[in-house]
Amino acid sequence: MNDEVDAVVVGSGPNGLVAANVLADAGWDVLVLEAADTPGGAVRTAEITAPGFRNDLFSAFYPLGVASPALGALDLEEHGLRWSHAPEVLAHVFPDDRSALLSRDPERTAKSVGTFAAGDADAWLAEFETWRRVRDDVLGSLLGPFPPVRSGARLLRELGAADGLRFARMAVQPVRRFGDERFRGDGAKILLAGNALHTDLGPDQAGGAVFGWLLAMLGQEVGFPVPRGGAGELVAALVRRLESRGGRVECGRPVREVVVAGGRALGVRDAQGGLVRARRAVLADVPAPALYLDLVGEEHLPSRLVDDLAAFEWDDATIKVDWALSGPIPWTSEDARRAGTVHLGADLNGLAGFANDLACDRVPRTPFLLLGQMTTADPTRSPEGTESVWAYTHVPRGEVWSQDRLRRRADRVEQVLERHAPGFRDLVLARVVSGPAELQERNSSVVGGAINAGTSGIHQQLVFRPTPGLSRADTPVDRLYLAGASAHPGGGVHGACGANAARAALAREGHAGGAYRAVVGAALRAVYR
Template sequence: MSTQAADAIVIGAGHNGLVAANELADAGWSVVVVEATGVPGGAVRSAEVTAPGYRNDLFSSFYPLGFVSPALTALDLGEHGLRWRHAPDVLAHVLPDGRVARLHRDVEITAASLDEFAPGDGDRWRAAFAAWRPVADPLVRALLTPFPPVRASAELLRGEGVAGALRLARRLVLPVRALGREMFAGEGGPLLLAGCALHTDLSPEDAGGGFFGWLLAMLGQQVGWPVPEGGAQRITDALVARLEERGGRIVYGAPADRVLIARGRAMGVRAGGDLYRAHRAVLADVPAPALYLDLVGAAHLPPRLVEDLEHFRWDGSTVKVDWALSGPIPWRNPAAAGAGTVHLDADLNGLSRYAADLASGDLPARPFLLAGQMTTSDPGRSPAGTESLWAYTHLPFRTQWHAEEIAAHVERMEAVLEEHAPGFRALVVGRHVAGPAELHGANPSLVGGTLGGGTAAAYQQLFLRPVPGLGRPDTPVDRLFLASSSAHPGGGVHGAPGHNAARAALVRAGRAGSAYAAAVGAAHRAIYR
């Protein structure tokens, strides 16, 4: 057993851990990242898993929040090779009857598509986007900066006034079905919003779903849903190169099994059989239950926090399939051909039925697919004239699945694709299936194949994430910070949890650190007594 030391020890080389490590290195700290697997990136990785020459994103692919995130944009990853690409269309929602609602970065093209569903819905979309533009920047900052977002909220209040801010607050809690009904007369607009909302684990009837649907749809109209040129791995490669350039170090094959604590303060980490002493802070890019119950242990935590963790809720499990296709997808409706992302085969009631099956613990007989045409988005992802395609669908949350269940559900997924693209199966030259077990095995933070670090439901957001508390990365253990998607603001590739944890660690180590620690400690005692 060896002992090493640094100003900060970061547990986990997912993108949040790498963002935190970079920001601390920028501040002049020495940083060591301990990573359980043999590679960095967490859920931001790429490889050839279907056929030679086909570059597949193993987990996440499209990054509208990452493109606008203050945490990522401040790191200037373009200096380390990150380039963005866009598909011709941002999104296509394909209905069961074959009609397609299109979202394009040209608002006139989006509006024309929605007018096909109901005359006047194009103007309603233009009005919605015009209302979005002045609130976009402060709203994104409010979402992705530490809670409470005082400055961004004040800017929103100045811009919108009290009346506008109150109506915006109402929109943030509306179910997406209700929001779509208020905004549009036809089916197209509500489906664009609802399909976006179902990137989370929220149903069309869940509070807060309207916000996620509106946010992702409006970002798609404003900046698109870009992909990194060459694959998601390019984000990770840029973060790693930037960190190493600043003296940071990553130790691979070093699963953390204990946060070392003395007198209520995090002193370091035991990982891979070695000890890593932290002079200033420990930051953990791991799920909240893993940090608190496995790495810290109940003996070092307020009993009420341990009780609260019994009510922590994961988001749904996932199955993801990648295909190498010998040609473009033969869509029955060619309006889907130019979209980077395709939401496939559900109207609004179908989305509700699909979500109800998941809530009931049942596998939907007809899964709703979220699909990515990656060569359409970035031509270098596969040989000329071919397509690198993926699709995933949500499952009820379980930690154990039978292989036969997953295989049967993959068959249902392919049947949906074949129905809307006759001849799809004949084009398949390679396939890779990642069920919940495979996702979890490749990234230990994806517990049971979950993607969001915990449910996006309103009862586990803001100061309720991951449990009722401060909504900040600070933990009841001094100098220990939660830097994963289990912390506010939650899932997605935007780096905000890592950024927030790094900011908190810097404040704690600064001149006002003792007063800061005392205030945080007093707040935690009041919450968990």
């Protein structure tokens, strides 16, 4: 089967669907090709534990999704998306069962961290006030195309030169150092460090402070919301919006190659040999190594780019456990009972030890857990009186996880839970354990269980993402754009990678398209000569 469209998008994850919507809004004829039987990539929901229990297969909470200018511009609420919140955002439970609370009421958060040290409540509120001053420009700088000329200039004007330099220093700091400079007690520090570990950055790794600060501040402003009915409802809204503008999504149609001739992407060929001709652009919501090495091929690439891809660093592997419970988790911590997201298994030094074990290719003895209480956040996720729950933890890449070994790791996860919620195991109706191989089988872009499409380390961010180069969606192949999370700004359900790619494609086709390509070409030649 052959098609001809203005643009073909490879992959129907949120980035791919955002890109398709942006192009459709510009009047382009867009076709999205998805290898799986259902759209969504790492934003999908299914009943995998027990009937009536809706489990998010990958991502679940979306503070960046609500705050993202790219997703916000699409008005998905007009296409059926509804957000739901737990009573509280996040609780970090210490090994001794103390807890620090992140709340949509900043005063409640401040009160919680203030119980750990005098003065920390005021210091926390001061951080939130800074966030309110710079929020729009920070999000524009982090999520927009790199370099962030306009938003960066506005941020500098708002902060001034002196505070601008201090903010830039914070952005590259380890989160432990940032916390030590601003707070005395463990509560505020652990909220920052735990949120930083939503990436693959431990407390003592450069660049962790900005991630921890961003998520903690967003949690107070917009919460950690979930789509009512399941993560897949976010994708369903994106698909409905796209179809209302004439775009199409075809599932069960994997792409075998990007067709390249004369240094230009002409379209794609599917696994059955069918050709989709792209008059204007090919956008790929896949990891960078998959796009360049598998779909394009080394023969169409500069040799230096091929060498750089050999040094591409993935983030840590993941093991995820889903449960169907007969009742809410019986936490001994009241904060944990009310929070949608719970962190547990480590204090600050424990987080550092966990990260160090991963860096040394050791499976951590005590897993740090990031847990979601989905029925607490959205009552539609399971029958009344029950709870749909998941937890994930990271493990080193390259480990072989047999079913027996996965079972034993899940048992270890449950031991941590039982310590803080006696009686947890008595509530388990069903359990599903997914190791790195199972996660990749469900979504080929989760390579080896890496959920962020590449490390968040500073050496592979900004102008270094995915390789040292332009740090934009443009590629060395004309009219081919990287729209997945391997591109700037990286992982997270925010749609920015897709929106940036779509805007690059529109700029290439605009009235100044020739000049645009000349500038991009010159930049790429400088990098890959």
